[in-house]
Amino acid sequence: MERFVSTYAMRLDSKGRMSIPAPFRALIARDGLEHVYCHPALDLPALQAGGARLMAGIDSLIERYPPYSEAREELAAALYGSIETLRLDPEGRVVLSEGLKTHAQIRDEAVLVGLGDGFRIWEPSRFRVHLAEATAKVRALKRQIGSQGATRDNRADGA
Numbered sequence: 001m002e003r004f005v006s007t008y009a010m011r012l013d014s015k016g017r018m019s020i021p022a023p024f025r026a027l028i029a030r031d032g033l034e035h036v037y038c039h040p041a042l043d044l045p046a047l048q049a050g051g052a053r054l055m056a057g058i059d060s061l062i063e064r065y066p067p068y069s070e071a072r073e074e075l076a077a078a079l080y081g082s083i084e085t086l087r088l089d090p091e092g093r094v095v096l097s098e099g100l101k102t103h104a105q106i107r108d109e110a111v112l113v114g115l116g117d118g119f120r121i122w123e124p125s126r127f128r129v130h131l132a133e134a135t136a137k138v139r140a141l142k143r144q145i146g147s148q149g150a151t152r153d154n155r156a157d158g159a
Contacts, residue, residue, distance in 0.1 A: 002027055004050065004114035009124065012108050016101075017093040021112060024119060025092045027051060036094055038121070039082040040103040045126055047096075047104050049086075050118025057117055058083075096121075 008021045020028070020036060028036060031052035038049040048054070058079050065072035086094035096106065104110075104123055111127045113120045122130065 002030070003116045004119040005116070006114050008112045010110050010112060012096070012106070012110065013093075016095050017089070018096060018110055019091070019093050020088060022092065024112065024114070025088065028088070034088055036086045036088065038084050038086050038094075038096075038100060039079060040100065041120065042078065044120075044130070045104055045123070046130075047100055047121040048118060049112075049121055054118040 004024055004027060006021075006023070008024075010018050010021075012018045028034075028051040033051050036049050037051065037054055038047050041048045062072055062076050062079065065075065084097055084100060086096070088094060096110075101107070104121060105126065106121070106123045109124050111122045111124050113122060113127065
């Protein structure tokens with residue numbers, strides 16, 4: 001199964017259009033779509049985007065809550081209510097609305113980052129900060145997992 005992977009730097013043209021990378025467009029086309037779903041990330045200054053798998057993930061998340069529950073209604077409003085359908089033009093470009101650009105603080109450049117089932121769109125300097133923080137957390141987790149393995153190995157050896 002194909003995934004959204006890699007990172008692409010893109011410029012917005014004078015009309016505010018941004019190219020979607022060809023590998024990302026191919027995944028969108030496999031879904032039979034001529035558009036990208038996009039919404040402000042709930043907890044980051046970035047945009048969440050993708051195709052059918054992104055929508056399936058949102059559907060699955062919302063369906064975890066009982067029908068008519070307050071949590072389900074709020075989640076549905078926050079996600080479905082903020083999704084924009086960005087139509088791909090013949091050259092594979094989309095136009096980000098002013099609301100989306102404002103949320104992510106995107107002006108004339110953006111970074112598209114694959115996340116498997118979808119991708120995020122970031123303002124480049126904000127992405128660099130986010131990536132540095134994420135990398136530090138992953139390194140700390142790796143050290144923690146490594147030390148837990150060493151502790152288990154020592155117990156198994158009778159130490």
